[in-house]
Amino acid sequence: MRRNWFFFLILLAIMIILFPWTVLRWVDQDIEIGEEFTIRVLLEDGTVETLGLEEYIIGVVAAEMPAEFAEEALKAQAVAARTYAAKRINENINSNYDVDTTTNTQVWLSAKEMRDKWNWLSYWRYYGKISRAVESTRNQVLIANGQYVDAFFHSSTGRKPTERSEDVWSSSRPYLQNIESGEENPNRFVKTTTLTPGELYKKLGIPDPPKAFSKNDFQILSETATGRVKAIKVLGKSYTGSQLRTLLDLSSTDMEIDLTPQEVKITTYGYGHGVGMSQYGANDLANKGYNHEEILQHYYPGTSILTLKRS
Template identity: 35%
Template sequence: MILSAPKKEFRVFLQSLLSSVFLWLLLSASAQATTALRVLLQENAKQVPVGSSTTAVVKDAQGNALGEIEGMSAFRAVGSGQGVKLGDWQANQLSITPRDDGYVWIGNRWYRGKVRLVNRDSNLTVINKVNLEDYLYSVVGAEMPPSWPLEALKAQAVAARSYALHQQENTGNGLYDVQSTTASQVYKGVNSETERTHQAVNSTEGEVLQHNGNVILAVFHSSSGGHTENVEDVWSSPLPYLRGVADYDQTAPVYQWQQAFSPTAMGRRLRVGTVQEIIPQQASPQGRIRRLKVVGDRDTRTLSGDQFRHALNLRSTLFQVQKKSDRFVITGRGFGHGIGLSQWGAHYLAQEGANYRQILGHYYRQVKLARLETDLARN
């Protein structure tokens, strides 16, 4: 464990880390990236509060200007069988674009860029179209405390930028590229921006992680519990850059945790009656539960580790279960899927003097840092 190792040994680790990724640090130009990102904010909504900090133009799906709304005026977009209704305007799709670098109001937050309101089965799908770098100002602050060391924030910025572009290029659909929740990465609009998140994003502008010339799936998590995972041991297909490595997250408040359930309470959540026995059936090399059997007095179910985790609201699938007296005690480590960048590991490494390139080079293997040639115009 890194915390029990002498300081001198950790310095040797940092020195070896620096030398091992020296060539990897060289930046290279790549093809121009698409910098406008489409972020899903809401879907299946009956109505959504909208507005703009400045005068904003309202357009239909064909780009025809329908009119303008005044700055700081409140509206409510409504979905119906006739389309999206906003004030006196109605169409299957409407967009709101603030003038003069204004912000758009959606729900209860301000966002940069513009908003698109789409009618789908009489419900609203709300999409924020925003410049990639502006988007990252928010994501870095939503995914990592802005008070953390700047090098950790910069590592987060590069990982989040890489992840967003990978999703845009590989999994985005006709309406949006990423979601605004942990289903993709957390995005809270202007609310989570700070001077430090701007600094982290601006100082790494356009930098992404690549493998064989392609932007990688730069997933990240809070804390692995001591060692990250090979991606195929948790999900499905192997990737050469998502390999398990030693983590340095022992200072994380979520490094170790414990939860207890009565057999009745657990059975209610798992829908098996009163739980009698829990039998692990498959685990990853690091001990993450991939499959287990839950035996109840009414039913027996075989669940994936993720299904069990989400049903009981556990922090990770790296856990053990013991029956103690009249309850089941679950003792675990880490928070999240344990693949790729460990945020608490990045925090510790940055505190000990590692820069963001070293941090990224440790958690993502066989990659290089590339600077994309991006169109810097906002919106």
């Protein structure tokens, strides 16, 4: 009797170990079937790997959007990411790669990195969910006037509508306008950054900081239509809101500034540049019943979905 129990426990242990691994192998192999389009990816080690476009998009969605999000939000993210990738492929014919794996283009995770991120027992569930979202939108991209759109996205718009592209960067896009965020919780990302004069000067690369701030050290020069900081003067030097956000590692340009002689407190709302699709807004809209096409139309009005085909 004891021997039977011993063999049963051994068999159970083997099943626990091998079953998830078997599922992972099956999921990994399944997504590669029928792949048509490819993309050249510059990896961290400097090598360039050619991947199937849909396989690549799975890695981008896994990196850029929480896997717990609703499937329609994941689909919208897949289309936005694929649009960016297709545009890069079209523009980089004479380059030796199309995208890298960082925020310089789009963040991308390999299967191993996904397992490390989610833990290997949860990987099969999240990978399967994302691969379904990608497969159901296979080869779909966003276009406007016959051109791939700049399908920018960010984590959270926060308490304000999305930004027009010309208020953050120099170029205007008719489909990147001030749009209601769609977010149920406008205070999801609220962060206060506190800096002393010495810490601020160091971040801005300015030597010889004073012992105290003066009341004119921070002056907001202009705001966008939504009320985010567009231009600001700090310690006598002018910056765009985006420049200051990068230099001080702030979450957004929707900021409130509280200045005392000893420190400056900068409270930001939202996360990201605020242009295009809010990922948390997309998830909230999906939970309200929006499908991925409706989500994309909400954030990129005037665009349409095109299915890529081999010529």
